Amino acid sequence: MKSDKKYRYFRLNDLAIPVVLFLLVLSLPGRGENTSESRLEVHTEGNTLWYQLEVDSTFSVAGNLGEMEIIIENGMARIARSPCPGQDCVRQSWINKPGDLAVCVPSGVFIVISSEEDSLSPDAVSY
Amino acid sequence: MNLFRRKLNSGILLIILIGSLAAALLVRVFLVGTTELLEMKNRTPVLGTFATYIVIAETEAAGLILSSMDSLARHLDNELGVFGSGELSDLNMRGYALIPELSSDIIYLLENSLFIASITDSLFDPAMGVLVELWGFPSDPHLPDSSDIDAALASSGLSNVRISGDTLLLTSGTLLDFGAIAKGYTADRIYTLAREMGARAVLVEIGGEIRCGGDPEIGRLWTLAVRNPRGDDIMEMIEIENGAVATSGDYENYFFSKGTRFCHILDPRTGYPESGTASVTVVCADAAFGDALATAVSVGGIDTAADIPDSLFSLIIVVIEDENGEITEWRRGSL
Numbered sequence: 001m002k003s004d005k006k007y008r009y010f011r012l013n014d015l016a017i018p019v020v021l022f023l024l025v026l027s028l029p030g031r032g033e034n035t036s037e038s039r040l041e042v043h044t045e046g047n048t049l050w051y052q053l054e055v056d057s058t059f060s061v062a063g064n065l066g067e068m069e070i071i072i073e074n075g076m077a078r079i080a081r082s083p084c085p086g087q088d089c090v091r092q093s094w095i096n097k098p099g100d101l102a103v104c105v106p107s108g109v110f111i112v113i114s115s116e117e118d119s120l121s122p123d124a125v126s127y
Numbered sequence: 128m129n130l131f132r133r134k135l136n137s138g139i140l141l142i143i144l145i146g147s148l149a150a151a152l153l154v155r156v157f158l159v160g161t162t163e164l165l166e167m168k169n170r171t172p173v174l175g176t177f178a179t180y181i182v183i184a185e186t187e188a189a190g191l192i193l194s195s196m197d198s199l200a201r202h203l204d205n206e207l208g209v210f211g212s213g214e215l216s217d218l219n220m221r222g223y224a225l226i227p228e229l230s231s232d233i234i235y236l237l238e239n240s241l242f243i244a245s246i247t248d249s250l251f252d253p254a255m256g257v258l259v260e261l262w263g264f265p266s267d268p269h270l271p272d273s274s275d276i277d278a279a280l281a282s283s284g285l286s287n288v289r290i291s292g293d294t295l296l297l298t299s300g301t302l303l304d305f306g307a308i309a310k311g312y313t314a315d316r317i318y319t320l321a322r323e324m325g326a327r328a329v330l331v332e333i334g335g336e337i338r339c340g341g342d343p344e345i346g347r348l349w350t351l352a353v354r355n356p357r358g359d360d361i362m363e364m365i366e367i368e369n370g371a372v373a374t375s376g377d378y379e380n381y382f383f384s385k386g387t388r389f390c391h392i393l394d395p396r397t398g399y400p401e402s403g404t405a406s407v408t409v410v411c412a413d414a415a416f417g418d419a420l421a422t423a424v425s426v427g428g429i430d431t432a433a434d435i436p437d438s439l440f441s442l443i444i445v446v447i448e449d450e451n452g453e454i455t456e457w458r459r460g461s462l
Contacts, residue, residue: 039168049193050168050181057165057186122364124179126374126408127335127354 038098038113040077042070045108053077053096053113063107070111082107164327164345165189173200174310175265176334182321183328183345192324196317196331203313206232209256209304219256222297229295236305236312237295239415243308244285246439247423247431252395255283256302262400264391270384280398307392311373311418314338318414331414335379338414340369356406356446357454363444365410365462370441373417375425376406392425401426403447405454410442410462429457 042049044061051057053075060067069081076094082104089104095113103110165186170179180196182189206213214233218224226234240253257279261271271279287298297303305312314331318338321329328341330349339349348366355362356376365372377390377400389400407424409417416439424432424445432443442460449455 048168048170050166052166055163055165055186059190122350122352122361123181123330123339124332124337124349125335125352125354125361126332126337126372127376127379 041112063109174204179332181330182326184326207309219302224295226293243419250426251423256304265380268382276398307422308419310334311336311414314414336414337372371414371417373421374408375421405446405448408444411440
């Protein structure tokens, strides 16, 4: 008989779980919001571009020899296509850890995973 | 019976969990939207300095927005140059221009330069091109002869800019130079372009002049640092969602002659660089206004800062260095 009382259909405390779950999902950072996760830096002649690693994308950048294609997938990045003669950059494996680097010397382009410290720095400096 | 109730109880709990998860996701979609947003950042040389652009936009649009921002910066860099092949250079060379034929950029800069001059006792003056050239800033700074400074001073200043009918006239030898407002103005223009192209949040920094903002539902809080004028470290960290931060300092471009420091910010009253103000930071709505006000306060010090109408700024920070090298900070307003 005691056990019948213990397992009632609802208890007020049961509501705590869905409420916490609801708030947790709402508080998750969305894409485009500022997070401290690693980013991909793409350095070309005179330009540096930053990309979020958590967003899968394929994009082109202009190198010294022509357009190159870079892929971000599952938090990793690599140079997928380059007009350079050696194709060493294309053969290089995926990079995914802060400091990992892929370089195409003839194109004057390199990609690097930036560290967490970099992403915690201010967005801009007034001077 | 107990087993049945336990199963029923756990089943209801499972339904509640799934229901709350679905409700939370629906609320998120309603608040943030279903489109995938990408944050991209670009740093590139322009206007004789470096620019930083940060854009949050739909993945497909972000790249186009960034490249359009860069193109506009290069266009304005050319058009607003004192020398070269742009519109301002052409106006300076001819000494006149038909006002209806002037671009909206030049009109804006003229009108707002006149306004800033009117509220700062002409301590902000865009007709100082001859003096800037004489001092050799930024590429070849040097101490000119005092007689040359006097001669350049005579052909400098807004008193040498007149309007006759629909024609803008410059006194012979007078050069317009929007260098003290152009970086801020360019930041504002690029920011506006990016927002018009659909960017949900944008930051533009050109040579330290910053304009930033975004949709409230994106909730991007921009963290901005202000450089210590007497060190390589950070003097102040500012967090804003929308607005502008501009700083003028005597440390950006300067030289020493016989132990005296000469910076690039010239006093329109004397033709010599200002002294005593190490840096001025203005937080306000538009980078163009912030840029121009920071320059005027650098020249006029806290007396000028104290007279600026409240409606034009949120915060002004003035860092002063006395003859003994002692640094003090003066503030007006708050974030």
